[in-house]
Amino acid sequence: MQRHLRSHLVAAVALLAVMAPPGAVAPLPPKPTFLLPASFSPHPMNCTSGSPLWVSYEWWWQDDEGTGRVQPLGHSIQSGCYPYNQVLPRTGTFQVVSVQHKNPSVFRDQQIRLRKPDGNLIKNMVPLPACKDIHLPDNGAVGCGYNYYRPGLTPQLCQMGNGTVVKLHTLTRNDTAATRLDCRWDDGVAYNTSTAPVSGNVLLQVLNNYIAYPNVVQQYNATDPEYISDKALNGKTIQLTGMLPVALEDVAAYPCTSTGAGCGWSDSSLHTITAQTWTGDTLKASSAACRPVSIGPIFLIPVGGMWRMRLTASSPDAALNPRHLITFDDDFRQASAAGSSGRVLRNESGFVADQQLALDLLQANLSAGWHKMTTARTAATFLPAHTPALAAASLSTYLEVAPSCPPTPEVPFATHVASDASGSLDLRTGAWSESPGGPSTCSLPNSLPTRKLAYLTLSFDLSFLSASASVANASLFLYLSSPLAPTLALPNATLEVYDGTLPLNASLCAASCPEGTTNGVDCFKCPPGVDNLTAVPCAKPACPGSQVGGGSFQGSSSQTYVELGLDAAHVGAFVGGARGLMLLTVVLPQQRSPSSIVDGGSFRTALSPSPPFLLLRASCSGSPT
Numbered sequence: 001m002q003r004h005l006r007s008h009l010v011a012a013v014a015l016l017a018v019m020a021p022p023g024a025v026a027p028l029p030p031k032p033t034f035l036l037p038a039s040f041s042p043h044p045m046n047c048t049s050g051s052p053l054w055v056s057y058e059w060w061w062q063d064d065e066g067t068g069r070v071q072p073l074g075h076s077i078q079s080g081c082y083p084y085n086q087v088l089p090r091t092g093t094f095q096v097v098s099v100q101h102k103n104p105s106v107f108r109d110q111q112i113r114l115r116k117p118d119g120n121l122i123k124n125m126v127p128l129p130a131c132k133d134i135h136l137p138d139n140g141a142v143g144c145g146y147n148y149y150r151p152g153l154t155p156q157l158c159q160m161g162n163g164t165v166v167k168l169h170t171l172t173r174n175d176t177a178a179t180r181l182d183c184r185w186d187d188g189v190a191y192n193t194s195t196a197p198v199s200g201n202v203l204l205q206v207l208n209n210y211i212a213y214p215n216v217v218q219q220y221n222a223t224d225p226e227y228i229s230d231k232a233l234n235g236k237t238i239q240l241t242g243m244l245p246v247a248l249e250d251v252a253a254y255p256c257t258s259t260g261a262g263c264g265w266s267d268s269s270l271h272t273i274t275a276q277t278w279t280g281d282t283l284k285a286s287s288a289a290c291r292p293v294s295i296g297p298i299f300l301i302p303v304g305g306m307w308r309m310r311l312t313a314s315s316p317d318a319a320l321n322p323r324h325l326i327t328f329d330d331d332f333r334q335a336s337a338a339g340s341s342g343r344v345l346r347n348e349s350g351f352v353a354d355q356q357l358a359l360d361l362l363q364a365n366l367s368a369g370w371h372k373m374t375t376a377r378t379a380a381t382f383l384p385a386h387t388p389a390l391a392a393a394s395l396s397t398y399l400e401v402a403p404s405c406p407p408t409p410e411v412p413f414a415t416h417v418a419s420d421a422s423g424s425l426d427l428r429t430g431a432w433s434e435s436p437g438g439p440s441t442c443s444l445p446n447s448l449p450t451r452k453l454a455y456l457t458l459s460f461d462l463s464f465l466s467a468s469a470s471v472a473n474a475s476l477f478l479y480l481s482s483p484l485a486p487t488l489a490l491p492n493a494t495l496e497v498y499d500g501t502l503p504l505n506a507s508l509c510a511a512s513c514p515e516g517t518t519n520g521v522d523c524f525k526c527p528p529g530v531d532n533l534t535a536v537p538c539a540k541p542a543c544p545g546s547q548v549g550g551g552s553f554q555g556s557s558s559q560t561y562v563e564l565g566l567d568a569a570h571v572g573a574f575v576g577g578a579r580g581l582m583l584l585t586v587v588l589p590q591q592r593s594p595s596s597i598v599d600g601g602s603f604r605t606a607l608s609p610s611p612p613f614l615l616l617r618a619s620c621s622g623s624p625t
Contacts, residue, residue: 053084057242074102100152112143143191152183200256268609272296304402313377368403430528445600449520463577471572490555497549500583
């Protein structure tokens with residue numbers, strides 16, 4: 001089947017574009033469909049398949065408590081199209097765009113760094129000439145631009161530092177902004193990863209350093225020492241870091257292997273983007289505080305209906321009034337989204353760490369097409385005399401919402417599970433239990449004829465699709481966190497998917513099995529109390545059930561996605577919402593004898609990169625070619 005992958009024009013404002021001839025591709029496994037760029041409409045920032053993901057990383061400082069005594073410092077920005085999960089050549093040039101929005105600090109230098117998927121820096125590389133700075137440890141730098149020292153306080157200073165004045169803001173007499181302009185710098189930073197002792201998946205960091213110098217941050221009221229001034233931020237370093245996954249070409253000395261987080265596309269860090277800010281100050285309650293914001297999973301295909309996001313918006317320090325925000329289509333000109341334009345889906349107090357949030361895109365009234373989503377972590381810190389000011393990190397990207405009536409079945413799209421649970425029925429005693437999934441672990445051991453039905457039950461809301469949409473192809477993706485120890489020896493373990501809307505009842509099982517039949521295989525004896533077990537789904541070995549899909553996984557696999565094919569006609573019966581939620585029941589049949597061997601695994605944990613989701617191809621106009 002021919003696959004349609006839309007290409008767009010090269011973005012003129014691309015933050016990260018690789019300017020080097022293509023080389024050999026690392027021997028990574030094929031990318032899953034959801035990491036192959038595809039869209040129904042052109043990207044609003046003209047991102048291409050080589051740099052498919054637009055991201056904006058921002059650092060803020062302003063008057064959070066509305067005291068009128070803390071001078072806002074605007075914010076620093078990195079933004080543009082990134083090579084998210086793309087294979088990069090070993091050498092090349094990154095085009096980096098940096099903007100100071102009403103920010104008077106001095107842009108000192110920038111670095112390109114590499115980290116392993118576990119977050120550790122990749123070290124023991126031959127230092128690049130541009131990276132031989134006496135203040136730098138072995139920090140994984142593969143590209144550097146030093147001694148910039150570019151102030152953006154006035155148009156003249158901006159231009160003297162090779163910057164471009166992109167906007168002059170009109171300020172009122174009561175506006176305490178330190179500067180009224182936006183200054184932008186476009187830099188080509190040469191990088192070289194040829195001595196990096198790694199191939200395959202890595203994390204790419206783009207780090208900007210800024211410095212506040214005496215009198216650069218003005219003290220507007222000489223009688224009030226509580227304004228941000230040289231006393232508070234004199235000579236302090238402010239850092240803004242953006243991080244996302246890429247992959248490196250293979251080298252013979254450090255080949256990419258088929259195992260491990262560094263040679264695949266399934267580790268949670270490889271579906272996550274992160275913004276981090278740091279202020280190397282001595283201000284009370286925020287000394288050397290890293291302030292991260294990260295979101296995932298980030299797919300490169302449209303999404304519809306339910307999207308479950310894993311959010312981190314945290315800080316290690318004991319800050320004042322912490323909160324986190326999620327907005328759509330907000331220009332984010334203020335650190336607080338309250339009262340600003342756009343849709344505020346979440347504005348709550350406290351920090352979160354790897355918290356799974358359910359965003360119903362249909363209920364949020366997000367129209368089909370691209371939407372800018374912004375997440376932020378904010379918290380007040382203290383200046384001298386205990387004046388609260390805001391230090392914040394924000395992270396923005398574009399998300400394409402699938403149309404209710406897709407124009408073509410060639411573009412895949414995803415929707416997350418509405419709810420999930422794991423259950424078990426003892427076929428000998430009738431004892432039944434079921435536990436909700438959510439962020440908890442969903443374990444699935446194998447079922448046993450005549451003894452036990454073990455299952456996962458998943459519900460999906462397909463009401464975001466028009467009733468006239470025809471489903472051409474459907475798959476269910478589960479994340480296998482870890483198999484049980486005996487399963488490691490299995491070449492393949494089989495999973496079966498049943499119609500979960502069909503409940504167990506006496507008409508689907510037998511009072512006894514005739515001679516010559518096998519209970520749980522070609523005859524299904526009702527468990528005790530079957531009339532009270534109507535909440536149990538009908539699936540083998542409790543009853544014949546209606547199988548609507550299935551697949552298998554290697555027993556030795558872990559931290560990987562398992563794709564199970566589904567009957568497209570069955571899925572299509574639930575589009576438009578007329579039949580309510582689509583329920584699916586997943587069962588792991590007995591894999592081998594003796595029955596004392598228990599196979600299975602954990603198919604969802606709190607740190608799984610994604611809850612279960614469907615990948616669909618549908619349209620109101622035809623079938624795939």
